[in-house]
Amino acid sequence: MARRATSLPLGIAFAPPQRAKTRWVVDALRIAIREGRLSPGSQMPSTRDLAEQWAISRGLVSAAYEELSAEGLLEARRGSGTYVSDRNGPKAVRAAEPIDDPDSGALPDWIRVDPERPFISRETDVARFPVGLWKRLANRVLSGADFDFFYDPDPSGHHALRQQVARYLGFARGIACAADDILITTGTRHSLDLCLRALAAPGDAVWLESPGYAGAEALVRSLGLKAVPVPVDRQGLRVDHAAAVAPDAKLCLVTPSHQSPLGVRLGVERREAMLDWACRADSYIVEDDYDGEFAFEAVRFPAFKAMDSADRIIHAGSFNKSLFPTLRVGYIVVPRSLRARLRAARAETGRGNSAFDQHILTHFMADGHFAHHIRRMERVYRDKSLAAQRAIQDAYGGPLPMLGTQGGFHFFLGLPAELNRPVFRDACRRAGLTLQTAALAASDESDRPLQGLVIGYSSLTLDTIDRAGARLGQLMRAA
Numbered sequence: 001m002a003r004r005a006t007s008l009p010l011g012i013a014f015a016p017p018q019r020a021k022t023r024w025v026v027d028a029l030r031i032a033i034r035e036g037r038l039s040p041g042s043q044m045p046s047t048r049d050l051a052e053q054w055a056i057s058r059g060l061v062s063a064a065y066e067e068l069s070a071e072g073l074l075e076a077r078r079g080s081g082t083y084v085s086d087r088n089g090p091k092a093v094r095a096a097e098p099i100d101d102p103d104s105g106a107l108p109d110w111i112r113v114d115p116e117r118p119f120i121s122r123e124t125d126v127a128r129f130p131v132g133l134w135k136r137l138a139n140r141v142l143s144g145a146d147f148d149f150f151y152d153p154d155p156s157g158h159h160a161l162r163q164q165v166a167r168y169l170g171f172a173r174g175i176a177c178a179a180d181d182i183l184i185t186t187g188t189r190h191s192l193d194l195c196l197r198a199l200a201a202p203g204d205a206v207w208l209e210s211p212g213y214a215g216a217e218a219l220v221r222s223l224g225l226k227a228v229p230v231p232v233d234r235q236g237l238r239v240d241h242a243a244a245v246a247p248d249a250k251l252c253l254v255t256p257s258h259q260s261p262l263g264v265r266l267g268v269e270r271r272e273a274m275l276d277w278a279c280r281a282d283s284y285i286v287e288d289d290y291d292g293e294f295a296f297e298a299v300r301f302p303a304f305k306a307m308d309s310a311d312r313i314i315h316a317g318s319f320n321k322s323l324f325p326t327l328r329v330g331y332i333v334v335p336r337s338l339r340a341r342l343r344a345a346r347a348e349t350g351r352g353n354s355a356f357d358q359h360i361l362t363h364f365m366a367d368g369h370f371a372h373h374i375r376r377m378e379r380v381y382r383d384k385s386l387a388a389q390r391a392i393q394d395a396y397g398g399p400l401p402m403l404g405t406q407g408g409f410h411f412f413l414g415l416p417a418e419l420n421r422p423v424f425r426d427a428c429r430r431a432g433l434t435l436q437t438a439a440l441a442a443s444d445e446s447d448r449p450l451q452g453l454v455i456g457y458s459s460l461t462l463d464t465i466d467r468a469g470a471r472l473g474q475l476m477r478a479a
């Protein structure tokens with residue numbers, strides 16, 4: 001029986017036909033050793049294996065190994081094969097030499113996630129995730145893997161997962177949909193990218209909330225689309241303003257349940273006005289439900305998509321937010337008229353999801369763990385939100401305006417008008433508090449904009465929330 005080759009195929013640097021075979025075999029190996037591609041101490045392929053790979057005789061390979069051993073570049077070890085010598089230290093070029101990059105210090109903020117940084121941390125609390133259970137499910141998936149597991153060509157994503165997602169959305173978010181309406185993605189950023197690519201062309205206008213999700217704006221600009229910033233007031237995105245400025249926009253990206261970052265909920269009249277506009281302009285709305293799973297109120301507000309009888313809304317959700325950020329699984333609920341276009345866009349831009357993750361998640365949902373986790377984390381996030389509200393106001397010595405405390409990963413804290421902003425900002429910096437400022441727009445002429453801070457609490461420990469909240473309240477009182 002032929003022995004199993006255990007080494008990687010060895011690439012040939014060059015094989016000019018006019019050269020004597022013995023010479024190019026020796027030279028190719030020598031160069032590979034000197035360049036460090038064959039690293040010191042690594043095992044060479046067996047003479048039989050290399051002869052087969054390079055379609056030369058075994059004798060030629062043996063002769064080359066002997067010559068390079070005589071030079072001290074290789075060494076034969078009795079009974080275990082031939083190795084690249086580490087004694088003579090070939091002049092290897094280090095493979096991962098850092099490239100001189102003048103911008104290397106300037107990583108975009110979203111790469112540097114620090115889950116314990118008050119108060120910009122709007123991350124999932126991964127410490128509460130049932131990692132042991134996830135590992136057991138991973139084992140179960142692998143031990144039961146059949147042919148389909150290794151060859152599942154559905155560009156919409158794993159069918160059983162889409163069924164679970166549809167069931168969850170019908171139950172918890174009021175969206176009547178079936179597996180065929182769902183497209184699995186790697187998360188909301190991927191979902192937005194697909195929608196923008198498939199439904200808008202360079203130069204087209206897209207409504208974006210201002211302030212809003214910076215990742216969405218970056219995508220819009222990178223695709224050559226025109227970002228139309230729309231102010232957000234207590235009722236959410238100002239549809240009247242957007243419809244006046246850019247009535248022919250192709251898309252509107254919106255966070256209706258819990259606006260990012262102001263926390264307000266899109267009012268019912270605004271929802272109706274936005275749907276009206278979408279029907280009239282033949283445009284679509286993308287609902288980013290990024291932390292909408294976590295509601296602290298007894299009466300749950302359904303997703304915007306639940307009232308979409310005209311089929312104009314693409315609802316986007318993300319397990320990266322509800323479970324853990326490195327999972328990279330999300331989904332969209334797609335209007336019927338867009339199914340084929342979005343499915344094609346997903347297939348054309350790389351399918352994007354591993355079958356392994358999708359199967360584990362399917363079990364996690366089907367066995368009830370997802371529902372259990374959401375309910376549990378809802379209590380955890382609600383307690384953190386209440387702790388932050390309490391710590392800040394107790395130290396400040398009175399009530400402060402707050403928006404978006406109905407759920408999610410953060411709320412918006414209005415700053416008192418009399419606060420000395422430069423003094424406050426410097427004091428916060430010295431105290432190690434990293435704060436994101438934002439402003440709520442005035443609703444009408446009789447109203448005033450509200451300047452404030454985004455208080456992200458979800459991944460902080462209660463201890464950090466108490467300490468940092470008390471410090472923030474003191475600094476607000478002092479400034």
Ligand SMILES: Cc1ncc(COP(=O)(O)O)c(C=O)c1O
Pocket residue numbers: 186187188189190213215255260288290318319320321330
């Ligand atoms: C409002 C909002 N939407 C979407 C995302 C991205 O979600 P995902 O990680 O699923 O791409 C973020 C990321 O933080 C976000 O803040």
